[in-house]
Amino acid sequence: MKEVKLFLGPQHPGMHGNYSVHMYVDGDMIKKARPTPGFLHRGFEKLMERRLWMGNLALIPRICVVEPDINEMVYAMGIEALAGVEVPERAHWIRMMILELGRLAIHMMAIGGIGGPTGMYTATYWGIAQRDLILDLFEKITGARIYHMYIVPGGVRKDLPEGILEDVTKVLDQLEKNLPEYEELILRHPIIHARIKDNIMLPESVVWELGVTGIGMRSATGTENDLRKVKPYARYDQVEFDVPTATYSDALTRMQLKYQEMHQSIRIIRQVMEKMPKEGPVRTNFSAGSALRFTVPEGMVYTAVESSRGEYGYFIVSDGKEQPYRIAVRGASYPQGLLGIEKYLTGYRIDDASIWMDTMGVCSPEIDR
Amino acid sequence: MTNSMSNWIETLEKDLGVEVLDSPAKLQYFIDVEHTNVHQTLAYLRHVGFTQMSLLSCIDWIEQGKFQLICILMNWENGVHMLVRTMLDRENPEFTTITDIYPGAVYYEREIHEFFGVHFRGNPTYQKPLFLERWDDMPPLRKDFDPQAYSDSKFPRREHPHVFKTKVVEVTE
Amino acid sequence: MHEVQKNDRSLWEVVGDYFRANSIWMKWYCTGCGAIEMPPTMTSRFDMEQLGMGPMATPRQADVLLITGYLSTKTLRRVIYSYEQMQDPKYVVGFGSCTLNGGIYYDSYATINQLDKYLPVDLYIAGCMPRPEAIMNSFGELIEMIKKGEAKGWKHYKENHEWYKANQMDSLGEVIIHDEFHE
Numbered sequence: 001m002k003e004v005k006l007f008l009g010p011q012h013p014g015m016h017g018n019y020s021v022h023m024y025v026d027g028d029m030i031k032k033a034r035p036t037p038g039f040l041h042r043g044f045e046k047l048m049e050r051r052l053w054m055g056n057l058a059l060i061p062r063i064c065v066v067e068p069d070i071n072e073m074v075y076a077m078g079i080e081a082l083a084g085v086e087v088p089e090r091a092h093w094i095r096m097m098i099l100e101l102g103r104l105a106i107h108m109m110a111i112g113g114i115g116g117p118t119g120m121y122t123a124t125y126w127g128i129a130q131r132d133l134i135l136d137l138f139e140k141i142t143g144a145r146i147y148h149m150y151i152v153p154g155g156v157r158k159d160l161p162e163g164i165l166e167d168v169t170k171v172l173d174q175l176e177k178n179l180p181e182y183e184e185l186i187l188r189h190p191i192i193h194a195r196i197k198d199n200i201m202l203p204e205s206v207v208w209e210l211g212v213t214g215i216g217m218r219s220a221t222g223t224e225n226d227l228r229k230v231k232p233y234a235r236y237d238q239v240e241f242d243v244p245t246a247t248y249s250d251a252l253t254r255m256q257l258k259y260q261e262m263h264q265s266i267r268i269i270r271q272v273m274e275k276m277p278k279e280g281p282v283r284t285n286f287s288a289g290s291a292l293r294f295t296v297p298e299g300m301v302y303t304a305v306e307s308s309r310g311e312y313g314y315f316i317v318s319d320g321k322e323q324p325y326r327i328a329v330r331g332a333s334y335p336q337g338l339l340g341i342e343k344y345l346t347g348y349r350i351d352d353a354s355i356w357m358d359t360m361g362v363c364s365p366e367i368d369r
Numbered sequence: 370m371t372n373s374m375s376n377w378i379e380t381l382e383k384d385l386g387v388e389v390l391d392s393p394a395k396l397q398y399f400i401d402v403e404h405t406n407v408h409q410t411l412a413y414l415r416h417v418g419f420t421q422m423s424l425l426s427c428i429d430w431i432e433q434g435k436f437q438l439i440c441i442l443m444n445w446e447n448g449v450h451m452l453v454r455t456m457l458d459r460e461n462p463e464f465t466t467i468t469d470i471y472p473g474a475v476y477y478e479r480e481i482h483e484f485f486g487v488h489f490r491g492n493p494t495y496q497k498p499l500f501l502e503r504w505d506d507m508p509p510l511r512k513d514f515d516p517q518a519y520s521d522s523k524f525p526r527r528e529h530p531h532v533f534k535t536k537v538v539e540v541t542e
Numbered sequence: 543m544h545e546v547q548k549n550d551r552s553l554w555e556v557v558g559d560y561f562r563a564n565s566i567w568m569k570w571y572c573t574g575c576g577a578i579e580m581p582p583t584m585t586s587r588f589d590m591e592q593l594g595m596g597p598m599a600t601p602r603q604a605d606v607l608l609i610t611g612y613l614s615t616k617t618l619r620r621v622i623y624s625y626e627q628m629q630d631p632k633y634v635v636g637f638g639s640c641t642l643n644g645g646i647y648y649d650s651y652a653t654i655n656q657l658d659k660y661l662p663v664d665l666y667i668a669g670c671m672p673r674p675e676a677i678m679n680s681f682g683e684l685i686e687m688i689k690k691g692e693a694k695g696w697k698h699y700k701e702n703h704e705w706y707k708a709n710q711m712d713s714l715g716e717v718i719i720h721d722e723f724h725e
Contacts, residue, residue: 049512
């Protein structure tokens with residue numbers, strides 16, 4: 001049969017974000033696939049060299065649109081490490097709460113996202129609606145729905161508003177009540193099972209070859225390779241949580257791990273609210289002189305946090321001036337989004353390509369930057 | 370933990386004949402090597418547990434006339450990040466691919482070629498464009514590239530007329 | 543009763559615009575980060591369908607092209623390609639400050655600064671990023687504009703085709719999309 005060249009994306013409802021996979025297909029079998037990134041390329045790494053350290057705060061959340069808080073966290077951690085600043089105790093706990101709320105939001109988005117390629121739009125509607133409640137919490141805490149710019153070098157921008165803990169508890173209670181229903185409807189649904197079970201496999205050897213981290217790695221290797229456990233930042237060493245793992249990584253397993261991680265995130269947030277110091281400073285002012293034009297001592301550092309897709313890191317180089325000398329971004333979905341698609345999408349069917357994008361968690365803006 | 374860690378670093382220093390430098394962050398170390406020794410170092414590190422390559426990146430030290438390649442490795446067993454650094458000549462930046470040690474590096478090398486113009490011998494695809502399309506200037510992440518000038522020459526900007534209406538308010542008692 | 547403004551439209555166009563305004567298909571193309579606010583707008587919380595709008599996968603059946611945020615040159619080629627595939631009448635809505643004046647990426651080497659040099663924009667939504675309420679409000683505004691016959695960017699694109707093409711060529715070099723396998 002003749003091979004046909006097919007463009008999946010950038011303008012395609014099954015494609016998450018502005019990303020494209022071009023492939024040669026035989027029937028509906030993918031013979032050869034090539035990822036095409038760059039549609040969202042804005043030149044962040046260049047722009048960040050041109051902005052002040054403080055001005056970059058507005059820029060960095062936009063690198064990963066669906067999960068912006070991790071950007072702020074790695075940036076702040078990097079500057080704090082270079083400048084040797086101690087973050088106030090309360091700020092650590094607030095940061096953890098924000099990060100875990102962000103993780104809940106993106107996992108809800110992923111559960112909603114699986115509705116698109118599998119044709120079960122109920123999941124989309126439910127997931128997105130549930131995520132919106134978390135965005136409302138963000139709005140109360142930080143003032144913005146998507147880009148919060150809340151975690152700043154030296155702490156967090158402002159203290160939590162009054163009565164927010166009750167609101168968070170309310171949302172968590174409601175989410176916890178709904179989660180079994182989501183599992184019943186989405187993860188045990190025959191349609192979803194037929195489409196994503198034993199599909200888009202990720203063997204352990206491929207994990208080590210590509211360098212996949214996060215849920216992809218944990219679902220294939222059965223190891224608790226989570227940066228929150230291996231290399232705890234903030235106060236993750238003072239809360240109890242489990243890292244869900246599996247040894248058989250198909251699309252369904254990865255969705256189930258996302259689902260289980262949501263339970264753990266809820267557990268972490270509840271502990272944070274309990275153990276957090278009730279009052280105290282939330283921000284260290286470490287700059288001499290103007291707060292907007294502070295300088296960072298010379299040096300280079302790599303900081304990484306566990307995002308929903310894996311290790312997300314910034315490599316920050318400072319030459320002691322008011323602007324960073326170089327910042328390199330390690331997008332967590334770089335391995336599975338580029339080399340993974342090129343090498344391991346062959347042999348699947350056309351409609352499975354978007355399941356790859358969703359369950360591997362390919363986030364195009366962080367690849368393109 | 371710390372004791373075994375320092376033992377481990379001593380073994381590393383002895384075997385590789387390099388100095389392991391501390392970094393500002395915890396569980397993170399630097400190794401500076403000549404660019405001819407990078408592959409040997411990486412192969413050794415991969416053997417001792419640094420199975421994951423997190424990032425391959427480049428810095429443009431324009432005043433020294435050098436490019437610095439950084440390879441960030443991660444050992445999941447003890448959570449150590451190892452940053453292997455090497456200097457390349459800025460005039461004629463050439464390096465041999467590390468894809469035979471870390472296959473995941475293939476797209477990072479392509480990106481570094483696109484953004485810095487470093488050539489990677491042995492990587493058959495590194496010269497293909499990745500993020501940019503029809504790029505017609507020097508590699509954009511080099512320090513002497515001015516994005517503002519490029520943007521001004523290519524993309525017209527909206528002109529905002531700065532008209533401030535003044536209105537005289539008479540105060541009457 | 544709506545006061546029918548005829549402008550320069552024929553009676554059939556007035557009638558046509560009235561019906562078009564109540565059934566709008568929005569093209570599903572996430573060109574930038576503003577697209578993250580589209581799912582809440584489309585789904586049950588804000589519910590775009592109450593305005594008679596729905597997402598449409600193919601450009602040939604869509605009426606509205608949403609430019610959700612910044613446009614890199616690589617995307618702009620595809621956007622122009624898609625826009626020219628859409629059938630008349632077609633409307634363009636620009637999201638956020640990036641389409642207005644480049645926004646936070648004013649000095650980026652990869653993104654354009656002003657969208658209406660390349661495509662006829664009927665409506666801009668200010669903000670970074672626009673909230674779902676703002677998006678819903680702008681859709682209401684767009685419907686009013688269509689009813690009144692004010693959204694005629696597509697006519698403007700036809701009449702000033704040379705001007706638009708010249709601008710596109712200046713910034714993009716060429717709009718033709720080549721083989722992306724690079725093989």
